[in-house]
Amino acid sequence: MSGSEGSGRFQPGERARRLLYTAAGFAIGVSLLLLHAKTAREHAASHADESRALVEATGLPDLALSSHSRWLRHPSHSEWQAAMSDAPATLDVDPAGALIRPPRALHTSAHLSEAP
Amino acid sequence: MRARLAILEFALGSLQRRRTKSLALLLGLTVVVALFASTLLLSDSLRHEYESHAAAMSDLTVQRLVAGRPALLEVTQANQLRDIPTVRSIRPRVWGYRFMASLRGNLTIVGVEADPALDIAVSEGRLPREDNEIAIGVALAEALALRLGDAFSITVDGTPRFSTIVGVCDSASALRSADLLLTTPNSARRLLGMRENEATDFRVDLTTMDEAEVVTQHIASHIEGARVLDRRLLQRTYELTFNTRSGLQATLLLPALVAFLLLAWERLSGLSADERREIGILKAVGWSTGHVLQVRLWESLLISGFSAILGIGLAYAYVFMAGAPGLSDALLGWSTIYPRFTFVPTLDLSFIVVVMACIIVPFVALSVVPAWRAAMLDPDQALRGLP
Numbered sequence: 263m264s265g266s267e268g269s270g271r272f273q274p275g276e277r278a279r280r281l282l283y284t285a286a287g288f289a290i291g292v293s294l295l296l297l298h299a300k301t302a303r304e305h306a307a308s309h310a311d312e313s314r315a316l317v318e319a320t321g322l323p324d325l326a327l328s329s330h331s332r333w334l335r336h337p338s339h340s341e342w343q344a345a346m347s348d349a350p351a352t353l354d355v356d357p358a359g360a361l362i363r364p365p366r367a368l369h370t371s372a373h374l375s376e377a378p
Numbered sequence: 379m380r381a382r383l384a385i386l387e388f389a390l391g392s393l394q395r396r397r398t399k400s401l402a403l404l405l406g407l408t409v410v411v412a413l414f415a416s417t418l419l420l421s422d423s424l425r426h427e428y429e430s431h432a433a434a435m436s437d438l439t440v441q442r443l444v445a446g447r448p449a450l451l452e453v454t455q456a457n458q459l460r461d462i463p464t465v466r467s468i469r470p471r472v473w474g475y476r477f478m479a480s481l482r483g484n485l486t487i488v489g490v491e492a493d494p495a496l497d498i499a500v501s502e503g504r505l506p507r508e509d510n511e512i513a514i515g516v517a518l519a520e521a522l523a524l525r526l527g528d529a530f531s532i533t534v535d536g537t538p539r540f541s542t543i544v545g546v547c548d549s550a551s552a553l554r555s556a557d558l559l560l561t562t563p564n565s566a567r568r569l570l571g572m573r574e575n576e577a578t579d580f581r582v583d584l585t586t587m588d589e590a591e592v593v594t595q596h597i598a599s600h601i602e603g604a605r606v607l608d609r610r611l612l613q614r615t616y617e618l619t620f621n622t623r624s625g626l627q628a629t630l631l632l633p634a635l636v637a638f639l640l641l642a643w644e645r646l647s648g649l650s651a652d653e654r655r656e657i658g659i660l661k662a663v664g665w666s667t668g669h670v671l672q673v674r675l676w677e678s679l680l681i682s683g684f685s686a687i688l689g690i691g692l693a694y695a696y697v698f699m700a701g702a703p704g705l706s707d708a709l710l711g712w713s714t715i716y717p718r719f720t721f722v723p724t725l726d727l728s729f730i731v732v733v734m735a736c737i738i739v740p741f742v743a744l745s746v747v748p749a750w751r752a753a754m755l756d757p758d759q760a761l762r763g764l765p
Contacts, residue, residue: 277390280384281680288687292730295694296764299723302698309468309550310430315499316551317434318421319490319560321471323612326515326556329484329713335485335557338612339439339579340448358516 385669389676394655404688406736409690410637412696415733419697422707422729423721427553432613436469436581438590439607440597452578455601459582463595464589467702470577472566475534476559481521483714487559489566499558501544509565513545515555517717532569538567574733607711657752658760667753674749675742682741686734698723 300309317323393400419682423671440459442449450668472489472696492507500513503526516658524530528547545556559569567574584593587610594606657670696702698721 275387277394278387281386281390283706284684288684292687292690295691295725295731296727299660299694299725302720311498311500312548312553313551314431314434315496316547316554316558317431319493319496319499319505320488320558321439322473322486322488322675323428323432323435323554325424325553326517326558326715326717327424327553328712329486329557329715332484335475335484338607339441362580366578 381669382672385591385672386676389426389673389680392673393508393677393680396653396658400677401680404685406637406640407682407741408544408684408688408692409419411686411733412692413633414736415690415693416696416705418704418729419693419723419725420721422654422724423697426724429724431554432609435609435612437584437587437609438582438597439609440580440582440601441605441607442579442601443603443605448578448601450572450578451580451601453577457582458600459580459597462593464585464593466585467581468583469581471579471581472563472570472572473578473714474566474567474572474578482496484557484558485518485559487561487566487569489559489563493562497545498723499547499551499555501548501550501625501660503543503545503620504564506544506561507630509562509568510541511544511561512541512565513547513558513560514543515547515717516549516552516557517556519546521544521715534568534571542564543752547690549718553719557713557715594674600602620672653752654755657755660753661757662761670753671749674752678742678745678749679738682738683734685731685735689737690730690733694723695727697721698725 280354322339324336324338326335333340440451442451449469453470456470458467459468469491474487476487477484490505492505494504497504505515506512513754514524519525520531524543524546526543528543529540530543531540533539541561545560546630547558558580561569564574566572567576572578582593582597584590590610594608597606598604660670661667697705701720
């Protein structure tokens with residue numbers, strides 16, 4: 263039934279051996295990826311104090327990915343109409359708005375309190 | 379065991395005989411997996427970065443809205459809140475944006491209280507303590523070719539105001555400090571055009587977060603138009619911000635989904651004449667339906683398994699080694715001051731297992747129907763090329 267037919271007893275052929283080697287190679291590759299990820303995380307953690315102190319000093323934890331639009335620079339602190347205030351009835355004018363979602367959880371429930 | 383190995387051997391031979399088709403399937407599925415995995419890896423990494431220091435925020439942040447837009451608070455309003463039970467501290471905060479024409483971009487100016495314990499926030503120098511001192515982010519420093527000790531001028535009301543750079547944040551905190559200009563609260567007011575008794579918002583710390591909602595109601599009754607942000611909700615927001623529902627991810631996954639369906643359709647769309655003849659011969663020499671079925675399933679398993687691993691590897695290299703060109707450009711939007719950052723990998727074994735399961739299980743499952751149809755062929759009809 264295979265490449266080793268006719269030998270009387272079946273032995274794994276060249277193809278199966280190559281598959282085994284390929285699978286082993288892939289396993290080693292995945293292990294190296296995981297090792298690289300772990301090393302990078304440890305390196306980042308060793309520099310985390312600076313970022314933490316910066317957040318404590320400013321009180322602003324948002325990332326400076328998109329500094330052009332305030333609702334993307336500080337999504338945690340922007341009012342809910344921010345994205346629409348400069349260009350009413352439009353889609354988000356900033357391309358980064360496609361990825362940085364508005365913090366909808368902040369716009370609902372009791373924590374949004376207004377004076378009576 | 380020997381029979382299974384023989385079937386595996388035959389499946390490998392079958393893939394080899396149809397090398398072009400097998401490679402096309404492998405490459406197509408690899409691209410789909412790479413797209414899928416890279417968006418997941420990127421969003422995971424960003425979510426992790428967002429969440430990592432969210433706990434360092436104040437328990438509550440008090441803002442004020444007038445006509446739906448943010449308005450400034452009077453510093454004296456903070457005094458009305460100090461007597462609320464469980465309020466441990468209230469600190470008026472001064473911060474805002476200032477457009478720099480030379481950079482065609484916004485600076486984020488933040489007034490920080492002098493605290494030597496927090497000087498580690500800047501890698502070079504220290505945080506500002508005097509009104510004519512500033513600390514800046516590394517991206518801003520590079521954009522303006524500024525170094526520690528240099529003078530920096532911002533024109534306010536037609537008059538240039540010079541400040542000395544006493545601190546520069548380094549690339550380790552660039553994701554948060556790229557566009558920052560830190561100075562004292564008084565200096566921040568002047569740079570932002572605010573009056574002496576005005577603040578952007580209040581940072582409120584509580585003795586216990588259990589009372590946050592009650593305190594929120596108190597604050598709302600004291601300050602008209604108050605908007606109170608709860609740290610716990612912000613943390614939850616970060617969990618949601620970069621989830622799979624975000625717009626760009628959905629856009630990216632759409633072609634991946636279409637490609638995946640096309641592949642599945644290809645698998646379901648019947649057998650070639652060569653394949654029919656091959657199955658006819660196998661059944662004529664004694665192979666059972668189960669043997670043929672196993673061969674077809676092995677083929678699908680091998681293609682999808684290797685595609686999944688290759689796709690994850692490609693996605694990892696694209697996001698964490700190449701910096702996700704294209705995707706990161708979309709993240710930066712119209713920004714002109716942006717950090718040079720490297721994403722911190724969140725990859726672990728569970729991610730690999732989940733992605734592989736998401737690809738292998740549906741692909742193999744989709745191949746069951748054509749595999750069964752192939753295995754049920756009558757050998758006589760298959761050898762004579764009858765449908």
